[in-house]
Amino acid sequence: MKILITGASGKLGSALQTVLRPGHDVIGTDRSTLDITDYAACGQLIAEARPDMLLHAAAYTDVNGCALNPQKALRINGVGTQNLAAVTAQLGIAMLYVSSNEVFDGKLGRAYHEYDAAKPINAYGWGKWYGERALGQVNPRHYIVRTAWLFAPGGHNFIHAILHAARRGSTLRVVTNEISNPTSTNDLAAAIGTLIESDRYGTYHLVNEGAVSRWGLARFALDEAGLADTAITRISSHQWQRPSRPPEHTPLANIAAASLGIRLRPWQEAVREFVAAEAPG
Ligand SMILES: NC(=O)c1ccc[n+]([C@@H]2O[C@H](COP(=O)([O-])OP(=O)(O)OC[C@H]3O[C@@H](n4cnc5c(N)ncnc54)[C@H](OP(=O)(O)O)[C@@H]3O)[C@@H](O)[C@H]2O)c1
Numbered sequence: 066m067k068i069l070i071t072g073a074s075g076k077l078g079s080a081l082q083t084v085l086r087p088g089h090d091v092i093g094t095d096r097s098t099l100d101i102t103d104y105a106a107c108g109q110l111i112a113e114a115r116p117d118m119l120l121h122a123a124a125y126t127d128v129n130g131c132a133l134n135p136q137k138a139l140r141i142n143g144v145g146t147q148n149l150a151a152v153t154a155q156l157g158i159a160m161l162y163v164s165s166n167e168v169f170d171g172k173l174g175r176a177y178h179e180y181d182a183a184k185p186i187n188a189y190g191w192g193k194w195y196g197e198r199a200l201g202q203v204n205p206r207h208y209i210v211r212t213a214w215l216f217a218p219g220g221h222n223f224i225h226a227i228l229h230a231a232r233r234g235s236t237l238r239v240v241t242n243e244i245s246n247p248t249s250t251n252d253l254a255a256a257i258g259t260l261i262e263s264d265r266y267g268t269y270h271l272v273n274e275g276a277v278s279r280w281g282l283a284r285f286a287l288d289e290a291g292l293a294d295t296a297i298t299r300i301s302s303h304q305w306q307r308p309s310r311p312p313e314h315t316p317l318a319n320i321a322a323a324s325l326g327i328r329l330r331p332w333q334e335a336v337r338e339f340v341a342a343e344a345p346g
Contacts, residue, residue: 069116072123076217101145132308135188142192147199154204166213171312246272273332276316
């Protein structure tokens with residue numbers, strides 16, 4: 066399959082290239098080669114490349130930046146996705162869009178199923194939801210893949226931040242009331258690789274299995290890293306003020322992909338492997 070990836074230099078985009086390159090003809094684009102907010106540029110590049118599948122992993126992922134500049138969030142995450150949806154629909158190309166647990170408000174009280182009602186509560190979530198709606202309405206050959214709390218080797222993420230802070234001897238305070246699914250970009254990329262072979266278009270939740278609070282994830286990672294003596298104070302999100310208000314309880318249930326035999330391993334296994342592979346820093 067010929068596959069075009071947006072956001073190819075990002076955390077997930079890099080993993081997608083690594084996982085898909087052996088079996089597919091993969092073209093990676095980043096902001097320097099394709100700004101997704103430029104509709105004409107999207108049309109020109111995709112018409113020239115003529116992929117069978119567009120994997121859209123580019124996004125404005127700084128949730129606090131989105132809260133401070135909601136117009137930018139809507140332009141990149143919403144309109145940018147709409148641009149790609151329109152072009153792929155016109156050219157008859159299938160498209161997969163990577164969306165987020167933050168399209169939900171976190172108030173349901175159980176894990177979210179694929180077709181539970183979305184109700185974003187912050188600018189990042191609104192942009193991602195706009196993108197989902199645009200793709201769903203414009204291109205019938207689409208996959209919407211929601212995921213959560215990505216971690217990738219080498220990059221900057223929550224687990225790295227906790228480990229580095231602990232090794233510096235900083236005092237750790239982590240929230241207990243934000244709960245979701247830590248997810249390995251490598252595991253997600255492999256699952257996406259299987260999903261796009263299925264031709265079963267629709268909405269999917271692809272996360273490592275099981276849910277945990279930010280505090281529980283920090284505790285697990287420190288224990289795995291041999292830092293069991295490092296204390297972490299439990300706080301609630303109102304004690305950790307930041308521009309973007311995260312939804313509190315957004316575990317994602319994988320029902321649709323599991324019915325196709327696509328499941329990701331438990332998050333503990335993925336985090337254990339990740340911590341073991343990352344050099345102390
Ligand atoms: N990270 C998470 O925890 C998480 C959770 C749920 C869902 N997701 C979703 O998963 C996908 C991948 O996330 P990620 O963490 O891999 O993101 P990432 O590492 O932040 O990478 C995003 C990429 O998108 C690019 N980009 C930003 N604006 C662009 C534009 N206007 N045109 C073209 N490219 C642009 C960025 O380029 P620059 O570096 O040049 O800005 C970057 O390379 C995103 O759709 C995200 O919303 C992520």
